[in-house]
Amino acid sequence: MENRVKQWREARGLSQGALARRLGVTRQTVNAVETAKYDPSLPLALRMAKLFGVAVDSLFIDHWTPEEEEE
Amino acid sequence: MTAVVGKTTKGRQALRMLAGAAVGAVATIAFLEAVGKPSLKSGDFGTLLALSAGLIYALMGLFVGLGAMAPRQGARFLNVEDAEEIHEQRPSLGSSAIACILIGAFLLLLALAPAGQDADRGVWAGAAGACLLGAAAITLATRRRGDELMRQVGLEASSLTLHVTLAVLSVWALLAQLRFVEWLTPLGLISGLSLLYLAAIFWVTARKGMMKAR
Numbered sequence: 001m002e003n004r005v006k007q008w009r010e011a012r013g014l015s016q017g018a019l020a021r022r023l024g025v026t027r028q029t030v031n032a033v034e035t036a037k038y039d040p041s042l043p044l045a046l047r048m049a050k051l052f053g054v055a056v057d058s059l060f061i062d063h064w065t066p067e068e069e070e071e
Numbered sequence: 072m073t074a075v076v077g078k079t080t081k082g083r084q085a086l087r088m089l090a091g092a093a094v095g096a097v098a099t100i101a102f103l104e105a106v107g108k109p110s111l112k113s114g115d116f117g118t119l120l121a122l123s124a125g126l127i128y129a130l131m132g133l134f135v136g137l138g139a140m141a142p143r144q145g146a147r148f149l150n151v152e153d154a155e156e157i158h159e160q161r162p163s164l165g166s167s168a169i170a171c172i173l174i175g176a177f178l179l180l181l182a183l184a185p186a187g188q189d190a191d192r193g194v195w196a197g198a199a200g201a202c203l204l205g206a207a208a209i210t211l212a213t214r215r216r217g218d219e220l221m222r223q224v225g226l227e228a229s230s231l232t233l234h235v236t237l238a239v240l241s242v243w244a245l246l247a248q249l250r251f252v253e254w255l256t257p258l259g260l261i262s263g264l265s266l267l268y269l270a271a272i273f274w275v276t277a278r279k280g281m282m283k284a285r
Contacts, residue, residue, distance in 0.1 A: 026218050029220040038223070
């Protein structure tokens, strides 16, 4: 999933290792999320958003839009 | 600049793979010369598979273990950013290395164990059983230590292994039932499964971009 984790991490002056330590995951996990190879669990996504002080949907970009229901 | 960095990274990755393959090949030949050949029954597919799987697991465990013990050197051949990352991952790397070595030893012991009514069968069974119990105990004790990505990799690899195994065994069962081929020996089955699971782990980690040199 497209995301802005790298941008927010760099804006906060954190290395991948530092972010991983604060989130309680491995650097590989942070790297896989940033490169959009792995979509984090909901708890991890919430923790990331909380740590950066942003909403989850400004961190993870979903282009899906609901279809209009026909009457 | 980016292209140069990309080339260097790819070169490092290729060099690591080549070095790993070379060490693996030399170790296999040396092992077969030293202890394997006298025990090998010609045409025994199960024993050959167990020897190969056992050596792969044991060597992999040995490399990861050495890397975990000497992080600065380990950072050169393990796919990590730096020695600090090995320090952070030391507990899980260490236990994975020991589990891999024990699985390798289990398979090698099974492959080399004398068949028939040998008086030492109890010793072989005890040694192989101890390796199996040790690997199972480590896996159970550390199953919560890995983070969510590693758990996901494990789940996906297990699922992939099950599906491939079902497909392979279905075809094999069909051919064996119609007497085209022999049915698998227990040793061939467990060795094949171990290799399939390892291949599945590599496949899943590669798809998640975790095999790329960092």
